[in-house]
Amino acid sequence: MTSTAPVLGLSLLGGDPFDTALIADGRRIDYAELRERVGRRRAELGDIRRLVMIAARNALEPIVTYLAALEGGHPVLLVSGDDDEAARSHRASLVARFDPDVVAREDRSGWTLDERRPGSRHDLHPDLAVLSSTSGSTGSPKLVRLSAENVRSNAAAIAEYLQLTAADRAVTTLPLQYCYGLSVVNSHLLAGARVVLSERSVTDEQFWREADAHGVTSFAGVPYTFELLEAAGFADRKLPSLRYVTQAGGRMPSGTVRRMAHLGRAKGWQLFVMYGQTEATARMAYLPPELAATHAGAIGRPIPGGAFRIDAVGGAEAGELVYEGPNVMMGYAHTPEDFARGHEVSELRTGDVARLRTDGLYEIVGRMSRFVKVFGLRLDLDRVEQLLAEEGLEVRAASADERLLLFATAERDAARARERAAALTGVPARVIGSYGVAEFPRTSNGKRDYAALVRFAELADRAAAPSPASRAAVTDEAVRDLYAAVLGEPTAGLDDSFAGLGGDSLSYVEVALRLEELLGALPRDWPARTPRELAASARSGRDERPGIPQRPDAAAGRPAASRRRRLSWTRLETPVVLRAAALFLIVATHADLLAIKGGAHLLLAVAGYNLARFQLAPVAGGTRLRRLGRSALHIAVPAVIWISAVALLTGKYTPTTAALLNNFVPSDGRWNEQWQFWFLEALLWSLAGAAALFAVRGIDRLERRSPFGFALALLAAALAARFAISGPTAEHVERYAVPVVLWLVILGWLVARADTTMRRVLVSAITVVATFGFFGEPGREAVVVGGILALIWIPAIRLPRAAVPLVATVAGASLFVYLTHWVVYPPFEQSAPWLGTLLSFLVGIAACRLYVGASARLAAAMAWARRQVVRRTAPSRQPVRA
Structure with a gap:
């Protein structure tokens, strides 16, 4: 099915023929060569308009295909080209839902155009140019429909306020399928500048060597990027060619904005803080760099050609921020039938609550979608986070099933947050869930991943009341969920190992016991195996790796009494048993109970x-x-x-x-x-x-x-x-x-x-x-x-199940037993060495618990001190309920 309406292709190549356009794998490609490559790819795509899905990476072929599709008038659906489980699943779901005519991707033979049909089954509106997901690689049931004019006008506006010229050189730090990352490519090519294609992290030293070698003048980052930069010593780097740095993709803390602005001033580059949404193609506002240090917290002023208004109710100062401009999307696509729809949106209701400050700058003060109903009360989740931050607690707040969910990076902080949130909001503690996580998850775009936290809460709740599972019913997801719940890792994936997730010599005691209940006998290298590998091994009933002892399922075919005897025993990993046994030998020998x-x-x-x-x-x-x-x-x-x-x-x-x-x-x-x-x-x-x-x-x-x-x-x-x-x-x-x-x-x-x-x-x-x-x-x-x-x-040693808590406790307190036993056993060395040995363990275990408790109290005291400072200096609070 095709449209008979005329289609105007869009070319973003604005550079002179002999100027460099792209640098890919160290090779320079000028605008003349790039135009030639785009022309050939356009011929491959054909003259009939088709929906082209591109599995994007920051590489030459995906960009050539993207530019060729735009010029040929083919609507482009950009998705992640990563090879992880989430990206593969997202691509498959989009193929099933929107049925692209062509899928451009990398396979074993190289870059290929998988033509799923010679023409198109879709009715494509003549203005439709780009289809973009609003949520990165994790997917969304709807796509944003962007016109060629949306793309062109926003690229031109960005180039104007950044003052881009042919002398500029950007390096890719964000995914191409992310609207922010795509806007960097669009704006620089339109301005005739060059783009250095890189998929390296900003924490990779090679990234900076390449940036310096190519004279990079700018790079882009989301708030998480700047966290990585500060942690990796960015302030000490010498980048003489750097002209400016841009930040978008979420609100960055004001303190970080000020630090980066001051750093840029000292180093000779400028910081542009920007605001945008996929529905506005990319950018809607920017904060002029000369105001970044003194006006941190503001999103600034509208981009050239755009305008804001505040949709406030009842004369309130703050209200929903509404944007108008040529970059506002055509509308959403929920099904393929929506591809035929025209422009349905004249202004963009951002969903952000904002105010116009007295200095003429706009400032975001909240998010409308973060208002939820819990126990009949309307809560602003961002405000909940803010109030708890004033209490010295860094927390993420979410909601599910009319419950308030709070997450912290320490169990004691999560418990404290639950108590304080109940007092601050009026929500009963019984409908507040609190969870400790190893770290706060982020999306592939670096934004806070609240969806992952909600999923983690579901896993943790299920883990608290586990149901029996047979080995035949073991799934990859069951093992992953166990890792996520026990290790406090919301984003644990099917390809993450226990060791890779940060498991250590103590946490594996609990994980090993839980895994054995789920899977049966474990292979010796289970900490390095992924949930896929462990579940597959359990389902097959044997371990196929060389050098691993084979053991049949001892419970199969045995009478009930025998199975009960087996359940009274378990296998504990050899390192844990050796740790406890070696400590016993140390203490008992020093106390003269033994001489080993x-x-x-x-x-x-x-x-x-x-x-x-x-x-x-x-x-x-x-x-x-x-x-x-x-x-x-x-x-x-x-x-x-x-x-x-x-x-x-x-x-x-x-x-x-x-x-x-x-x-x-x-x-x-x-x-x-x-x-x-x-x-x-x-x-x-x-x-x-x-x-x-x-x-x-x-x-x-x-x-x-x-x-x-x-x-x-x-x-x-x-x-x-x-x-x-x-x-x-x-x-x-x-x-x-x-x-x-x-x-x-x-x-x-x-x-x-x-x-x-x-x-x-x-x-x-x-x-x-x-x-x-x-x-x-x-x-x-x-x-x-x-x-x-x-x-x-010997991968594991068989022990009575009743002995496991004792062995695990001794292993866990080994440092403190070793420290304290030197002053415990001497009085009993001659008269009662057995008593000296026993007391050494009891005192060491007690010291361990006292130290852990004292650490928790110290953390609480420091948080209390911070709260007192905040209370003395903070303005009066507004009610948390809206």
């Missing part, structure tokens, strides 16, 4: 094993460094507090011991009390060394390319250092010094990277050869070797 040495050195290997699996999981480099730093602080803070307190009360320890610096102080080589915390020093400085190592990007990339080879080389270096310092056998305090015991940490690291049978055999041999002779005590060496071999070959 080697527990602390074994514990170092277990720590290295967990270091490789969790802190050094294959995630973004910056995430690795944050995890290493967090782990180091978790050791250093309580250790320094405790040792310092004991030193002050008894004079037993020196300041360098309290600061965990005993390794750096010259000694006579004999054991003394200052060496009691050698294990913590070894672990802390191992983490610090790993952080320093992986702060070098080249080393980080090398380890990712060859994780086993890297760990093997590192172990060789550590063993060489050990032999150089101590020889084959370490004597006296040599066996506790960081440079001499570091090899044990790296050996545990290597065990975690040994993912095949041959590699496990090799690591087993290294373990035996490297360990025997180290102490000159065969029994002690046998404890270390036996434990490490168990770590290599």
Whole structure:
């Protein structure tokens, strides 16, 4: 079906033939070549107007196809070209709903035009040029219909207020299918400028090297982009060619706007804060850069050709912001039949509540769609967030099923938010849900993802009352939902592993138990597997990976009594059991209950094993460094507090011991009390060394390319250092010094990277050869070797289910038991070593709980202090109900 009305194609190529238009993969493409490529692609698309879906990336072929479709009058539907689950699902849903005639995408053979029919089944309005989703890759049931004039006029207006010329060079930092990202390409090409195509993150050092090499004059960001920039040290970068930076895609905190404006002034570039919506093609307003520092919080003034009005009720100062201009959309498309519809919108009701300030600038003060009814009360969710922020609580507020849902990045903050929200809003606490999440999720466009939070609340509520599931009924989603609920990760996907989501050596105890209930016996490498892989393994009833022991379903075909006996036992991961067992050997040996040495050195290997699996999981480099730093602080803070307190009360320890610096102080080589915390020093400085190592990007990339080879080389270096310092056998305090015991940490690291049978055999041999002779005590060496071999070959150890809480508690409190036992057992060492051992564990566990509780109280006190400051300085509050 085609339209007989004349169609005017749109060309956005405004540059001189020999000027560079695009830089793709380091190659320069001038406007003449780009026009030639567009012409050829236009011929491929044909003369009959068709709906063209483009799986977009910031790459040459998608942009050529987009420009060719515009010139040929073919309406374009831009979607994400990413290969993740969400993007694939969204593309499939749009194909099913809107039935494009051509799908342009990347496949194994390269860029292809998948012509689903020779003509078109759609009746396409002659003005229709672009169809855009309003919500990025996650999808929306409706599309925004944009005309050629919408696209052209908005690109021209942006080029005008940014004063774009052929000398400008933008670099892509946002997805092409996102209206903001697309507007950067449109406006620069129309102005004859050039665009550097990049899909790298602004946290990637290579991104900035390329930006500098190509003399980039601008880049665009959403609020989250600027969070990443500040965290990555953007203020220290030297970018002499940078002329301006733009920000849109949501409201950025005023403090960030001011900091960036001042930074730009110092560095010689300008900050443009902008406001827009997909329904206005891209931009509706901008804040002149000279006002950014002094008028942060305002969206500024309308773009050239546009106008605002405030639709206020009853003479109120604020009301819905309404926009008029040539870039206002034609209307929405809910079904393919809507493609034939003409211009149905003359003005855009933005849904934002705004006011016109006395300085002539417009300011957004709320969002109409964020007003909800909960328990009969009309609440402004943004205002709820603001009031809780004044209470010192950073919270995200959402609503579902007439319930108020509150989310914080700590369970105690979520609970506190629930209590305060009930008091501030009048909503009963029983209809307020509070949830702790690992971090606040964002959409692919960097905006706050409230939909993901609502989904997470549903998962968490279901997890609180789980229903039995048979292995035959296991789904990928069930495993993903378990990860999301237990780890507090709302955006956990089907391709995210436990380690990749930030799981650690303690949280995996709970996850492993819950997974075993759901899936049955777990493979040894389950923390590195995705929900898809784990669910598929459970459904097949076996593990097909080499080197993994096969185990039939022990419950199948057994009588009820046998199944009950099986349910009274469970399998706990070997590292957890070794952690608890090694700690018991340490304390019991020190208290003279036993005489089995080697527990602390074994514990170092277990720590290295967990270091490789969790802190050094294959995630973004910056995430690795944050995890290493967090782990180091978790050791250093309580250790320094405790040792310092004991030193002050008894004079037993020196300041360098309290600061965990005993390794750096010259000694006579004999054991003394200052060496009691050698294990913590070894672990802390191992983490610090790993952080320093992986702060070098080249080393980080090398380890990712060859994780086993890297760990093997590192172990060789550590063993060489050990032999150089101590020889084959370490004597006296040599066996506790960081440079001499570091090899044990790296050996545990290597065990975690040994993912095949041959590699496990090799690591087993290294373990035996490297360990025997180290102490000159065969029994002690046998404890270390036996434990490490168990770590290599036994994925999990079968225990009575009733013993699991005890083992998990001891493992969780191991740091505090180790810290405190030195002052607990001595009075009982001669008379009742069993009592000294028992009390050491009880005191350590109690100390752990006291420390956690004190940390929570300190956080609450700091929040209270902030609230007092806010209350003394903040203006009187407006009611939260509207």
